[in-house]
Structures are given as C-alpha cells and as structure tokens.
C-alpha cells in the first residue's frame with residue numbers, strides 16, 4: 657500500500673512516499689532554514705510563501721524518486737497540526753486537492769505522532785506498548801504509547817519546550833539558528849560540571865517539565881560574567897546547560913518506564929538527534945535492562961516519511977478524514 661505524505665507545519669516543505677507504513681521509497685525535504693536564519697527564528701508569513709513556491713516540485717520529486725506516479729497511490733497523509741496556521745494550510749489544501757482529484761482516502765495526521773512513528777520506520781521490529789519521550793522545537797511530552805493509535809499523555813512542559821530552550825540559550829551564546837545542533841557539538845568539548853545550573857524537577861512525582869528557569873539562569877550567568885569582565889567559555893556553558901536539560905529528561909523517562917514496567921524507551925523529535933541524550937539514555941538503559949530506540953538524524957527532525965507512517969496506522973485502524981479537514985495549529989495529543 658503506497659501513501660503519499662505531506663508535511664508543511666513549520667519551515668520544511670516535505671513530501672514522501674511510504675510503502676505499508678514502514679518502508680521509505682522517497683523522503684524529500686526542502687529546508688527554508690537559510691531564509692529564516694537571518695531573522696534568528698522562523699517568520700510565519702515567509703514560511704507560508706516558501707511552502708507555496710516549493711510544494712508542487714517537492715511532490716513531483718518524491719514521486720520520481722519512488723519511481724511511481726499519482727495513479728499508483730492508495731492514500732494521502734498530511735500534517736493537520738500543531739504548527740503554523742498559514743504553513744499548515746499549504747499542505748492541507750494540496751493534500752485535499754490530491755485526494756479529491758485521485759479519488760483516494762485522506763488522513764490528517766498529528767505532527768507529534770508523526771515524530772513518534774519515525775521510530776517505526778527506523779526500527780522494523782518496534783511495536784507498542786512503550787515509554788516515549790517527545791522532545792522537539794515546540795513540544796516536550798512524556799507518554800505511554802499503548803498502541804499504534806492510542807497515546808496516554810503523562811507529562812509535558814509547563815513553559816519552554818526542550819528544543820526551544822536549546823535554541824534560546826544558543827542565541828544568547830551568539831550561535832546560529834537553530835542552535836540545538838551547535839550546543840550538542842560544543843557540549844562534547846566543554847566541561848559539563850563547570851557551572852551548576854539548576855535541575856527543575858517540579859513537585860514530587862510530577863512528570864511535567866519546566867525549562868524557562870534554566871534558560872533564565874544561563875542568561876543571568878552570562879550577564880554576570882560580562883559585568884565582571886570575566887571570560888565566558890562557550891563550550892563549558894553549552895555542556896553545563898545541556899547536562900541540566902538531559903538529567904531531568906532522562907530521569908523522568910526512566911521513572912515512567914519503571915513505574916509502567918516498560919522495557920522500551922523511545923525518543924522522538926528534533927532534540928532526539930542530540931548525541932549527549934542518546935549516549936546518556938543508552939548507558940542508563942544498559943544498567944537498567946531497558947532498550948533505547950531513536951530514529952536516524954534525518955528522521956528526527958521534520959520530514960514527511962514519519963507523517964506517512966502515522967497516516968498508514970490510522971488508515972489501518974479504519975479512520976478517514978474528509979474534505980472538511982482543517983488545520984489545527986494547537987492540536988494536542990489525545
């Protein structure tokens with residue numbers, strides 16, 4: 657069964673052809689990062705316009721690379737939300753036109769669920785249930801994934817998302833957007849124990865997260881160092897900040913796995929590309945007998961292959977969207 661999937665929720669125009677929900681025949685991603693970089697973040701209006709310019713060519717490229725035509729397709733999947741309203745509209749309108757014109761079913765997909773499903777593409781043996789940590793630029797969720805279409809939300813961030821904290825701290829350090837990969841790179845050479853940034857665990861037993869206090873602590877540290885005329889060692893700040901984020905993410909993920917007797921922890925979203933996070937989870941996983949799953953880098957950040965996988969599992973579950981499908985910029989899980 658061939659699914660053509662479209663993803664336009666933020667600054668990547670992406671289209672993929674997926675076979676039976678797990679096999680990638682093509683995965684084309686056109687990034688707008690260079691356009692937005694000079695503004696230090698994504699400009700929504702520019703994102704929408706760039707999606708419109710790119711989308712038809714990206715779809716054709718995805719079909720060509722998959723060596724198929726519109727006539728071979730069985731299903732259209734598209735990101736419905738969360739994301740930027742104007743950006744999402746480009747993908748949804750295109751997907752609806754295709755589904756109508758080709759007379760094939762349409763499925764609107766939750767972007768966050770897409771990130772989780774990237775793991776099904778990467779790990780052919782992975783099946784629910786499992787403990788899942790979603791860490792992206794816009795979201796931080798801790799979940800029990802009960803089936804391919806059933807998610808129990810256990811914790812979420814109360815302020816900044818993990819990726820957002822990486823990007824804001826990177827910006828304060830004068831690093832380019834998006835800053836996550838730069839912090840990751842510098843953290844490898846810095847001393848993670850050099851600056852005692854706070855670990856915010858919230859109330860006893862809480863699975864929620866909060867990163868804005870940590871971000872403020874880093875900004876205060878930088879200001880104080882500047883005022884005192886002392887040298888700021890960017891690598892040490894990056895390493896100490898990253899470790900403060902990872903300690904909390906990893907602790908809470910393992911606590912949930914223990915509490916639910918889960919032997920699998922799956923990570924998803926852009927920050928799942930972080931090498932420090934992967935290493936820390938894996939060494940703790942070895943100690944505690946828990947297997948860690950994460951997607952390859954290209955499937956961690958925004959792409960349409962993951963949307964195709966999620967669409968497939970909802971299709972198999974008997975769900976269908978109709979042509980009244982609309983964007984949901986604030987769509988949550990459940």
Ligand code: KG4
Pocket residue numbers: 666771791792793794795818819820822823834835836837840925926927928929930931956957958
């Ligand atoms: O999932 P994603 O592509 O977009 C959203 O749906 O939000 O995530 C993008 C986020 C950005 O904040 C980026 O800085 C972060 O993922 N990111 C990383 C790394 N690679 C991307 N954060 C930390 N370490 C990385 N290696």
Ligand code: ZN
Pocket residue numbers: 767771792793925926957958
């Ligand atoms: Zn994303």
